[in-house]
Amino acid sequence: MRLLHTSDWHLGRAFHRVNMLGAQAAFIGHLVTTVREREVDAVVVSGDVYDRAVPPLAAVELFDDALHRLADLGVPTVMISGNHDSARRLGVGAGLIGRAGIHLRTDPAAAGTPVVLEDAFGEVALYGLPYLEPALVKDEFAVEKAGHESVLAAAMDRVRADLAARPRGTRSVVLAHAFVTGGEPSDSERDITVGGVASVPAGVFDGVDYTALGHLHGCQTLTERVRYSGSPLPYSFSESEHRKTMWLVDLDADGGIGAERIDCPVPRPLARVRGPLAQLLTDPALARHEDAWVEATLT
Incomplete structure (x- = not known):
């Protein structure tokens, strides 16, 4: 199965008061073209679709256009909410939109309920873990201490439990929005520190074939199976050395990973x-x- 992994669109965000909507629209066009020309089987968007909880109307219109264009291609898309998104607003109409193949995963309680896709080798279960604000989801995951590692570990326990109940050989993909240890931050991510700790170890995601991360704006490989796509556009000068890309990930019959970086359009260096x-x-x-x-x- 061929996946296109992207994240951190931040629709509606400006660059030092320069409107970036035109550049964001060009990226959406590039995304759609890549899906069509590279015969992508599914798109995964790992959070921060919008730049703020109540986005400007123009950003909502661009998101709506993106959904329609992806749905028209007939390629399933799985999206999660990030720390910049309003999970409840982004998830409005998720049930209906899901019928068009656009799967919005914004509810932490559904972390263990995957979108199940199928290719010639069998089923692939895609689990969407939206950004988990520890203080808000502590009770849902029954953890004693509200911290990023504890709530993500509890969510991953649900993922592994569901996966264990599926047919042998089912491949798995997790979408998550978090600061994972070993990742290199930039100046344009919002601080998510809780109790002095912001990061979680990559080992939290052990047991799945591929983890598609969002939150950090630089494209990064933490392990062969745990990667950040980074943002498609720069949003601070600290990203001046970034190469803005998406990951084209091939998941083989045994869960093996092949990954290629697909460059995004550069509006201005x-x-x-x-x-x-x-x-x-x-x-x-x-x-x-x-x-x-x-x-x-x-x-």
């Missing part, structure tokens, strides 16, 4: 320069940054 003003204005070596967004530190 970022550059960070440092030096005296006169040098920055006259240095011919900086001419390559004339079309970039520039962060200049004057010494």
Whole structure:
């Protein structure tokens, strides 16, 4: 089964007060084209679809357009809510939208209930774990201490229990929105620290074939089976060295993983320069940054 893993669209977000909606629309177009041309079997979107709980109307319209275009392709899509999303708002109409093949997973209580897809080798169970705010889901998962690791571990226990009850050979994919130990943050993620601890170990996700992570904005491989797609666009100058991509993941008959990075459109490159003003204005070596967004530190 071929999956396209993306996350952190942050629809409605600006870059230093520059409207990014046009660039976000170009990314959606690129996503749809990739799904069609690379014969993708399912799309997974690992949270932070919107940039804020109550997004601007233009962002909602772009999301609506994305849903329709993906549904028209007949390719199933699984989405979870992230820490920037309002889970309840994003999940409105999820039952009806699911009939069109767009599966919104925003309810923590449904963490152990997968979207089950099928290919020539059998079933693939996709489990959507929305962002789990520890204080809000502590009772749902019956954990003594409200922490990121404890609630995610409890959610994964439900995943493994459901998977164990399925036919032997069922492959598994988990979507999660979290700060996993070993990941490299940037300046544009919202802090999710609880009690001084924000990260969870990658071992929390042991037992599944692929974990599609969201939250950190840089594309990263923590293990062969645990990866961040990163955001499709930069949202801070700390991302100036990022290569913005999606993961094209091939899941074979035995759950083996093959992964390829698919580049996203670059609306304008970022550059960070440092030096005296006169040098920055006259240095011919900086001419390559004339079309970039520039962060200049004057010494």
